[in-house]
Amino acid sequence: MKPRNRVIFYINRGVHLLDLAGAVQAFYEAEEYGQPYEISYISEDPGPVCSAGLPFAGVMHYSSLEIGPADLLIIPGFDLRWLGDAKKSRLKAWMRKADKAQATIYSVCTGAFLLAEAGLLDDKECTTHWKYTLRLRKEYPALRVLTDRLFVRSGNIYTSAGVTTGLDMALFLLEERHGPEFAYKVARELVVYIRRDGSEPQESIYLQFRAHVNNDIHAVQDWIVRHLEKKVSIGELAALIYTSPRNLTRLFKSTTGITVGQYLEKLRVEKALHLLRQHAKIGSIPRECGLQSTNQLRHMLKKHTGRLPSELTPK
Numbered sequence: 439m440k441p442r443n444r445v446i447f448y449i450n451r452g453v454h455l456l457d458l459a460g461a462v463q464a465f466y467e468a469e470e471y472g473q474p475y476e477i478s479y480i481s482e483d484p485g486p487v488c489s490a491g492l493p494f495a496g497v498m499h500y501s502s503l504e505i506g507p508a509d510l511l512i513i514p515g516f517d518l519r520w521l522g523d524a525k526k527s528r529l530k531a532w533m534r535k536a537d538k539a540q541a542t543i544y545s546v547c548t549g550a551f552l553l554a555e556a557g558l559l560d561d562k563e564c565t566t567h568w569k570y571t572l573r574l575r576k577e578y579p580a581l582r583v584l585t586d587r588l589f590v591r592s593g594n595i596y597t598s599a600g601v602t603t604g605l606d607m608a609l610f611l612l613e614e615r616h617g618p619e620f621a622y623k624v625a626r627e628l629v630v631y632i633r634r635d636g637s638e639p640q641e642s643i644y645l646q647f648r649a650h651v652n653n654d655i656h657a658v659q660d661w662i663v664r665h666l667e668k669k670v671s672i673g674e675l676a677a678l679i680y681t682s683p684r685n686l687t688r689l690f691k692s693t694t695g696i697t698v699g700q701y702l703e704k705l706r707v708e709k710a711l712h713l714l715r716q717h718a719k720i721g722s723i724p725r726e727c728g729l730q731s732t733n734q735l736r737h738m739l740k741k742h743t744g745r746l747p748s749e750l751t752p753k
Contacts, residue, residue: 465510478503479498513544530555587599588606644708647694703738
């Protein structure tokens with residue numbers, strides 16, 4: 439049986455439900471696509487009440503868990519009237535221990551205040567909900583608070599702007615751990631499109647060319663992604679949306695800005711690069727990318743990256 443990943447949610451009193459639920463659902467859905475996560479809930483209080491008045495029952499005390507480097511610790515946002523709970527010295531010491539263990543720690547919205555109180559954001563770039571960036575900067579002057587960002591990474595610590603961006607960052611973490619195609623599948627299951635904060639030097643092809651509202655073209659793009667190993671014909675794609683090959687060719691280019699063939703080749707390049715990073719055997723990659731031979735793979739990678747497969751495989 440495949441070992442389970444672990445994600446741990448710290449529930450502060452006054453937690454905001456959407457800050458918590460978006461990230462929980464992303465990691466819950468990951469199991470559907472072969473990456474199960476063991477989800478745990480911890481708190482200072484065995485029965486915390488959310489900001490909307492809904493109580494939680496049977497939540498473990500945070501001190502009952504030892505967090506290691508493979509774990510994800512998530513701090514959802516909460517009503518800052520309960521910030522005093524975050525100022526307890528034992529909790530701050532426990533969080534610093536998790537940081538020292540090199541666990542991946544991320545906050546959603548005002549959860550950044552808890553990280554700041556524990557000293558985990560000192561001299562680091564970070565963010566929070568736009569309503570609270572000035573307060574965060576004022577109360578914790580050692581922080582480098584950024585505005586107008588969906589989320590910020592500083593080493594093993596991530597902070598997000600809050601509410602729905604907790605889901606954006608959960609998808610980003612799933613992409614880091616399991617690849618862009620996996621994150622795309624989870625996002626599609628959740629019926630959301632992955633967003634980035636604009637600071638990425640290069641966005642995944644799974645995220646590009648999707649900033650449109652044409653459901654027919656989205657359906658064609660989804661089919662191509664799910665069947666990348668197959669030989670794709672314009673006629674087969676056109677049949678998916680009950681149109682002619684000629685009309686699909688025109689519509690796809692006018693909607694996305696590139697041709698079907700260009701889109702398909704970009705997907706194959708990214709898929710090949712991901713497989714190389716995973717140390718897949720060169721001989722198996724062409725088949726998974728819908729290519730005919732290793733020579734075709736070499737030519738394609740040389741054309742798009744200027745390098746051969748052997749030069750792109752991590753040492």
